[in-house]
Amino acid sequence: MSMHREVRVLVGGFTDGARADIPLGLAVHRVGADGEAVAEGRLVIDNPTWISPGSAPDLFYVSQSARRSLSLVGVDADGRISLVDQIDIDALNPAHVAVDPQGSHVIASCFSEGVIVKVRLRDDGGFAGVEWTRDMNRALASATRRNSLQSDAEPHQAVPIGAGEYFVPDRAQDVVWHLGPDGAAAPAAEVRPGAGPRHLALHPAAPVAYLVGELDSTLITFRREGRALVPVDVRTTLPADWFGDSAAAAIVVDAVRERVYVTNRGHDSVAVFDIRAPERPTSIGWIPLRGRTPRFAGLLADAGLLAVAAQGDDHVDLFRAEAAARLQGSDVRLVHAAPACVVQVQL
Structure with a gap:
């Protein structure tokens, strides 16, 4: 498909066991107005599987799965990537890194060890040091761990909600935590046993939040009431057949x-829900994918694109957002080893 204008994206993916004959680790991909894609700068660091934009448009924070590190990288005007800073957070497998909107700190959700780490930032965006580490293991007495994949604690993401506060989905304990600035945690919502909360997204206008139940393939809708999330709806993300x-x-x-x-991942599709009634999402269908294991999807809002990363088949597909909303549209394909995250880079 043709593009309205050139688009540049930063893609990160797993390096453990990945192909080495295609872009690996971090790479900047430029898509021209004619839809042709080319990889520009590359930086091979271990398992850069989540990328969050920093306070400056050329800086990005990167979490490194199955390692104990967070990295800060820079992207210059020619698409070259450089390692600006790195920190050992002394916690295994930061699956996600969230950036404080005021730029004072980042939060790493460390899936394997069940801890959450707050890292202070310097004025230039570099890492100043670990402020605290919060151990979430056995924090919720009512957790049943109905699914054999669940352990003691598996925080998978932190979503900023203001003033240093976060919502943190915990896949093992079937809970979304409210996390305070000092690391104090309290349940914001408990979901049905075995659901496996993975990632949460806030509605930007309505007091509503949407949660993915990874292990039971559900979309759970909450009404936000202060620091609490009140469940109001649950839908399957899979077809009835x-x-x-x-x-x-x-x-x-x-x-x-x-x-x-x-x-x-398995059905290898993107489930699409209508949210004109924000508390009652309605399934309108599925976008079939030409790739296995779609680990990531992200909206590149400035470009009007939906990016979907097929980790199992080493590519990222870009869909026009207006076409994806109607379950339609061709795509631009970017080749990248085991992709896990995509963010837009400002040209």
């Missing part, structure tokens, strides 16, 4: 087009 193995992963809210997107 699907009987195979699948696990939900990413969630994206497109408020402009009144859609929520959820990826299904």
